[in-house]
Amino acid sequence: MVGFPREVHAGWLTQLLTYPGRLDVSLHVEPIDASTAASRLKKQLARLESGRRHTAEHGRLSDPHVEAATEDAYDLSSRVARGEGKLFRVGLYLTIHAASEKSLTDEVAAVRSLCASLLLDAKHTTYRSLQGWVSTLPLGLDLIGLRRTFDTTALAAAFPFTSPDLPAPDPASAAAPAGVLYGYNIGSQGLVHWDQFGVGMHNHNSVVLGRSGAGKSYLVKLELLRSLYRGVEIAVIDPEDEYARLAAAVGGTYVHLGATGVRLNPFDLPIQTRADGRRTAPKDALVRRSLFLHTVISVLLGAELEAAERAALDQAIASTYENAGITADTRTWTRPSPTLVSLRDELAHAGETGDTAAAELAARLHPFVDGSFKQLFDGPSSVTPEGHLIVFSLRDLPEELKAIGTLLVLDALWRRVSNPAIRRQRLVVVDEAWLLMRERSGAEFLLRMAKASRRHWAGLKIITQDESDLLSTQLGLAVVANAATQILLRQAPQAIDEVTRAFNLSAGERAFLLSADRGQGLLSAGTQRVAFQSIASPTEHYLVTSSPAELAAYGDTADADDSSGFVDLGFGDET
Structure with missing residues (x-):
């Protein structure tokens, strides 16, 4: 010059x-x-x-x-x-x-x-x-x-020389960028690659926020499909059957909670199978399971338990396991686990002896044992999910059971993730996480999982369109703070102030999120932020779109299921 x-x-x-x-x-x-x-x-x-x-x-x-x-x-x-x-x-x-x-x-x-x-x-x-x-x-x-x-x-x-592109892990390397392709950079027209399992990442968690119709599920399904190419094992909690066609295309496992015969028993102890075939469990597995049952009952009833109720519930849980022959002796842990009806009977028996808190809990558990909502708890677990892609559908569950269904699925997935015998990259996706975040006990469980995932080479991806449930509480903000990768899509004007404060957005970033088109978003990773537009090939678009008009044009029948609660995907033995 x-x-x-x-x-x-x-x-x-x-x-x-x-x-x-x-x-x-x-x-x-x-x-x-x-x-x-x-x-x-x-x-x-x-x-x-x-x-x-x-x-x-x-x-x-x-x-x-x-x-x-x-x-x-x-x-x-x-x-x-x-x-x-x-x-x-x-x-x-x-x-x-x-x-x-x-x-x-x-x-x-x-x-x-x-x-x-x-x-x-x-x-x-x-x-x-x-x-x-x-x-x-x-x-x-x-x-x-x-x-x-x-x-x-x-x-x-002339400084700083800020580039709209994300920095390469090794600027001196000429190798192809690692990670997943999110789309092209709106500022530079370059490609946006990001690896949330990168060596320098503080954790492997991520959060995706955006208003309804902003393209959250579309973007996440693209990311999951491209992560499968890299050998990442993925589990998805799907509230609206949006992942059925993707699971069918890649030979994944699809489980319909709420269908006849599909059950998850919260009393199951976390027994793990080692590489040599031996079955083991942590020494404090029974204590941890008892504490988890407190969370289950709180989410199930939709309210925090009083001190008297917690005491009565704790005693009833211990009696329920003892009656099933399960004690502190680890040799008894392989025996059949009790069910929710056993716990209700113990509470009812304690109520007959004058414990009013136990009697009240037994009455409140009636709909989930003998009433309209018993299909998820009326027997031992019938689901042992396996495979490179596992999708749990919550569409057939009543609204009153979706929060507890999400919690039970996360518990089942955590047993698989925390199994020390199997070490591989795993990603757990919670779509519409507000279903669980609105319950304090559920939010606490999600936060504990977010903090512990990194130790097991796993990442937790949280997707929600209701930012208030995530950003208006200390637990929700803690979940966001434990996500090293944050993706913001178009925001509603009513929520933009809260999002701006939580993510410390600049005036330009705020204006971008208010006017972003469908599929456009802001990828934030530490101090690096980049605006991108998601892109998909025609085949990928066919697998991930949820537009009713396009699905009708495709004549989609991939989400038709049989009475067993499992979809026959036609890709070998794995269903």
């Missing part, structure tokens, strides 16, 4: 970094010591002033460029003399890459036009192309030596 504008704004060179082609930008900065700066400014002022006087003595019109340069030189000299700034020699060089000579000519013309719009005068390094190329390599060598004097303010306006 041989010509620069007189006035610039902060970050004015950023447009060079957002150029959609391959362009290397090199800025060489060399400080000038104070004595040399003062001497050169004095000589420059003398030349400019003598030129002005010579022009005035001969009655000629003054040159506006000389007048402006003289004013700037006086201002700069006074600031340097007062110690308010320093001088630097700055060289700016660009290297343009292309696949052929013709395309290179087009790229050069485009870059020179961009420079002209910034009032930069770009010239070819004629006969010095090698020196120019070396000067733009990350070597710190300036073989061109074509410098322009900048003061501190002018140099600061």
Whole structure:
């Protein structure tokens, strides 16, 4: 660059970094010591002033460029003399890459036009192309030596060199980016890859927030499909049967909770099978299961238990296990587990002896044991999910049971994730997490799972359209804080203030989320943020779309299930 504008704004060179082609930008900065700066400014002022006087003595019109340069030189000299700034020699060089000579000519013309719009005068390094190329390599060598004097303010306006693209894990590596393709960068038209299982990540959790229709499930299904290519084992809690067609395409396991014969027994102890075939369990498995049952009953009843109720429930749980032959002796833990009806009977028996809290709990458990909501608890567990993709559908569950269904599924998945005999990357997806977050006990369980997932090489992905349930409570904010990857899609005006405070959004990011199109979002990972547009191939779009009009056009029948609660996917033995 041989010509620069007189006035610039902060970050004015950023447009060079957002150029959609391959362009290397090199800025060489060399400080000038104070004595040399003062001497050169004095000589420059003398030349400019003598030129002005010579022009005035001969009655000629003054040159506006000389007048402006003289004013700037006086201002700069006074600031340097007062110690308010320093001088630097700055060289700016660009290297343009292309696949052929013709395309290179087009790229050069485009870059020179961009420079002209910034009032930069770009010239070819004629006969010095090698020196120019070396000067733009990350070597710190300036073989061109074509410098322009900048003061501190002018140099600061060129920094920071912020790029809209996410930094590569190893900037010196020429390898393909790792992770999952989310889409293309809205700012630079580059591709956005992100690996939430990366080595430098504090945890592998993520959270996806957006209003209804913003494209949350579409984006997550794309991410899951591309994660399967990388060998990640995935489990999904699906409230609306949106993942059935994806599971069918990849030969996944699909379980319909609420269908006849599909049950999850919360009394099952976490027995794990080791690599040598032996069945083991943690030494405190019975205690932990008893504590988990307190959470189950709280979510089931939709209210926090009083102290008397918790005491009665704790005693009834212990009696229920003892009556089933399960004690502190680990050899008894492989015996058949009791069920919810056994707990209700123990509470009812305690109520007959005068314990009013136990009698009240027994009465409140009646709908889930003998009433309309018993299908999920009226027997031992009938589901042992296995496979590279496991989807639990909650659509057939009544609204009153969706929260407890989510909790029981998370518990079953956590047993699989925490099995030390099997170590692999796992991702647990909770769609519409507000179903569980609105219950304090459920939110506490989700938070404990978010904190412990990293130790088992697992990530928890939370998706919700109701930001208030996630951001209005301390537990919800803690869940967000334990997510190293955060994705924000279009937000409603009523929720944008809360989202802005929680994620510390700038004014530009706030405006972007209010006007983002479907599929556009903001990927936040630590200090890095990038705006992206999700993209999918036609085949991927067919598998992940949930548009009723498109599904009707496809004649979709993939979510038809039989009475067993399992979908026959037609991909081998795994169903």
